[in-house]
Amino acid sequence: MPFSQQRTVRSPTGADLNLFVKQADGQPRAVVQINHGLAEHAARYARFADFLAARGFRIYVHDHRGHGATKAPDAPLGRFADRDGPAKVIADVNAIHDLIATEQPGLPVILFGHSMGASVALNYLLAHSPRVHAAAIWNGNFSQGLLGQVALGILAWERMRLGSDVPSRLLPKLTFQAWGKAVPNHRTLFDWLSRDEAEVAKYIADPLCGWDASVSMWREVVSMALNGGKDASFAAVRRDLPVAVIGGEKDPASDYGKGTTHLANRMRKMGFSNLVSKVYAETRHESLNEVNRDVIMNDFAAWADGVLK
Incomplete structure (x- = not known):
């Protein structure tokens, strides 16, 4: 079924955010605020x-900037x-959160993020955790360390040679393309997303998916x-916040x-006492489009029910 509403929300950053809203069946118990991944979009x-x-x-x-x-x-x-991209992305998320607070006053908000959206959600949480009832951080990687610094070095070189606002030539080869080639017997370079061939085909056919991000976006x-990889970044986050950290064994x-x-493991060592984590066997990157998505979605619903009690 389509979303109940699609509308434009003006953010204080100057962005006109494309927002989808789905009404609850009956009286809503809570809001789930979803953050999508890189090179995809909210309608998915x-x-x-x-x-x-x-x-x-x-x-x-909502669709993130770009x-x-x-x-x-x-x-x-x-x-x-053109500058301060992460801060503006987080400010946009906060603008939607403000809208939720106006339209659904008093309802708890569960923050959800997939992939790049996991980074967005986590960075929002690091700055605004009092506004969030619970957080689901899915299919992210905050342990890049040296590899992340190497990537920044490559991107600095590309920025010097090519500029900031052109597609990166090297990062797609080191990420999307390398991940696609790593799948045994892959049919396409996007098979790393899911074992469901129909879902991969829909992604490839979607003109708003799979494009090459600019040097600056990368x-x-x-x-x-990398910010999510620093323990110091978590200093202001309450340690009893319910958090679900989810991933796939073949991602x-x-x-x-x-x-x-x-x-x-890092968050548990930092004292987060209400954290659950799971890595789903045989599951690739897009959990919600995988062949076992019904199990994964039901597990999310059970967790969300638990944090609302």
């Missing part, structure tokens, strides 16, 4: 929104901003992930689930 979460709406959740999901139908003077497709995506983007386990 319609099935998940339908699933959650049937269980009493209201869903808000993605989908969101428009901003400094953010064409593939670029967050720099900012890597920087957000090259999260180092085959090792990134999931690393983040969960």
Whole structure:
């Protein structure tokens, strides 16, 4: 089923955010605020929104800057901003959160993020945790360390040679393309996303998916992930916050689930007492589009039910 609403929300950053809303079936119990991944868009979460709406959740999901139908003077497709991209992305998320607080006063908000959206959600959490009832950090990798610094070095070289606002030539080869080639007997270079051939085909056919991000966007995506990799960044986050850290065993983007386990272990060592984590066997990057998505979505719903009690 389509979303209940699609509308434009003006952010204080100057972006016109393309927002989808799904009404809950009956009186809503909570809001799930979804953050999508790199080189995709909010409309791809319609099935998940339908699933959650049937269980009493209201869903808000917007296209991030440089993605989908969101428009901003400094953010064409593939670029967050001319400067301060991460800060503007987080400010946009906060603008949607403000809207939720106005339209659904008093309802708890569960923050959800997939892949790049996991970095966005985590960075939002690091700055605004009092506003969030619980957080689901899916399919991210915050343990890049030296590799992340190497990526920034490559991108600095590309920026010097090519400029910031052109597609990176090297990062797609080191990420999307390398991950696709790593899948045994792959049919396409996007098979790393899912074992479901139909879902991969839909992604490839979607003109708003799979494009090459600019040098500046890659720099900012890597920087957000590296920020989430610093224990000091978590200083202001309350340690009893319910958090679910989820990944896939066959997801090259999260180092085959090792990134999931690393983040969960770090947070437990930092004293997070209400954290659950799971790496799903045989599961690739897009959990919500995988062949075992019904199991994964039901597990999310059970966790969300638990944190609302």
